[in-house]
Amino acid sequence: MPGYELWGADERREVQEVLETGILMRYGFDGPRAGRWKARELEAELCRRLDVGHAQVVSSGTAALTTALAALGVGAGDEVVMPTFTFVASFESVLSTGAVPVLADVDDTLTLSPAAARAALSPRTKVVMPVHMCGAMADLGALQALCDEKGLWLLEDACQAVGGSYRGRALGTIGRAGCFSFDFVKTITCGEGGAVVTNDEEVWRRCDHYSDHGHDHLGADRGADLHPILGYNFRISELHAAVGLAQVRRLEEFVATQRRHKAALRAALEKVAGITFRRLPDPEGDSATFLSFFLPDEARARAAAAALKAAGLPAMYWYDNNWHYIRRWDHLKSGASLTRWPDDLRRSLSQIAAKPFPASDLVMSRAISTPVSLAWNDAQLSDRAEKLTHAVRSVL
Ligand SMILES: Cc1ncc(COP(=O)(O)O)c(C=O)c1O
Numbered sequence: 001m002p003g004y005e006l007w008g009a010d011e012r013r014e015v016q017e018v019l020e021t022g023i024l025m026r027y028g029f030d031g032p033r034a035g036r037w038k039a040r041e042l043e044a045e046l047c048r049r050l051d052v053g054h055a056q057v058v059s060s061g062t063a064a065l066t067t068a069l070a071a072l073g074v075g076a077g078d079e080v081v082m083p084t085f086t087f088v089a090s091f092e093s094v095l096s097t098g099a100v101p102v103l104a105d106v107d108d109t110l111t112l113s114p115a116a117a118r119a120a121l122s123p124r125t126k127v128v129m130p131v132h133m134c135g136a137m138a139d140l141g142a143l144q145a146l147c148d149e150k151g152l153w154l155l156e157d158a159c160q161a162v163g164g165s166y167r168g169r170a171l172g173t174i175g176r177a178g179c180f181s182f183d184f185v186k187t188i189t190c191g192e193g194g195a196v197v198t199n200d201e202e203v204w205r206r207c208d209h210y211s212d213h214g215h216d217h218l219g220a221d222r223g224a225d226l227h228p229i230l231g232y233n234f235r236i237s238e239l240h241a242a243v244g245l246a247q248v249r250r251l252e253e254f255v256a257t258q259r260r261h262k263a264a265l266r267a268a269l270e271k272v273a274g275i276t277f278r279r280l281p282d283p284e285g286d287s288a289t290f291l292s293f294f295l296p297d298e299a300r301a302r303a304a305a306a307a308l309k310a311a312g313l314p315a316m317y318w319y320d321n322n323w324h325y326i327r328r329w330d331h332l333k334s335g336a337s338l339t340r341w342p343d344d345l346r347r348s349l350s351q352i353a354a355k356p357f358p359a360s361d362l363v364m365s366r367a368i369s370t371p372v373s374l375a376w377n378d379a380q381l382s383d384r385a386e387k388l389t390h391a392v393r394s395v396l
Helices: 009-021 038-050 061-071 088-096 114-120 140-150 201-210 238-248 251-269 298-310 343-354 358-364 378-393
Strands: 054-058 079-083 100-104 125-128 153-157 177-181 194-198 290-294 367-371
Touching: 009 038, 009 238, 038 054, 038 194, 038 238, 054 061, 054 201, 061 088, 061 153, 061 177, 061 194, 061 201, 079 088, 088 100, 100 114, 100 343, 114 140, 125 140, 140 153, 194 201, 238 251, 251 290, 251 378, 298 367, 298 378
Parallel strands: 079 100, 079 125, 125 153, 153 177
Antiparallel strands: 054 194, 177 194, 290 367
16 A cells, blocks of 8 residues: 655655744644644545545554544443454554454455344444455445444444545545554555544544543643543654645545556456455445455465465465464464453453354455555556466466
């Protein structure tokens, strides 16, 4: 997810504007900052481009998820249903609120299965958190209907999917809140950064306070702010926000390029008999950061991943990946925490360790994703498509 590939004059200009004033903090210092408010401008751009009421930019996607969960009132005794295929930050953020991550199977969308989410509900469930993995959407219609039926909140982990949409609405803006990551390897980058978006003003206000030590941000004098709640420091710096501001203005261009490149790769791979593709609940809304496909079985998927690597192409075989798939989340299963957790949380983690996920295994053991670059020229794109099909065909 390579926003960093197109770093250029716009990014440098925005950063330079911050360096000229030397005001690196997003709050206060109204006089010396000479009207430069990069974090605020980034929030306004996100609202405008995603057509959402409120955005709170923070220091990372992990901070965004933690802040959003807190803003939805998630805490000790609550459960959050999330998929077995995601990035570790999704469950880290749940654990940091004191709540229990409850894992549920993914299906051939590579995202949370609505049926598995339903089966994972308990009287303690407060939030269902689908993750729009590899740039594309979960089955949001079914998941939102489940939440409405059961009186739960839908929180979208859209950290990998900025610029995607579902039935014409931006991913991240459909649930009660949604979160993005702008770390170095996302479609748009701040270097490090993230955002919570929501149409609920009260949820946004809580995010605003929580991500800055509970400050109410009401007066012009930061030192005199009141603290209606306890919070933390998840602030973004103006330097990081400046980079993100230049990048977000190019979001449509980045996504259009990704879509064009992905379509060419897919068209080539479609000609290989025996390959199937990840199901997209709304193909038009794919942000197209990866091409994800299935081999007929695990043995051939492993062979294809090896063949791609041998041909010099990056290939994610998620089934073996220790950041993204439950099979290798040993630290979660053993509860390897530096601090002592409440007994009920520790008990819940031992249940995760004991639980098999055969439906997820069946999908993930056959899946491969290959990243889509923004930087390819036409010759490089054709070369990539040819090498990809040749490597995959060689194992079938
Ligand atoms: C699905 C998902 N959630 C959350 C995060 C966390 O984002 P960050 O790296 O900005 O903390 C990531 C980052 O890779 C992610 O992929």
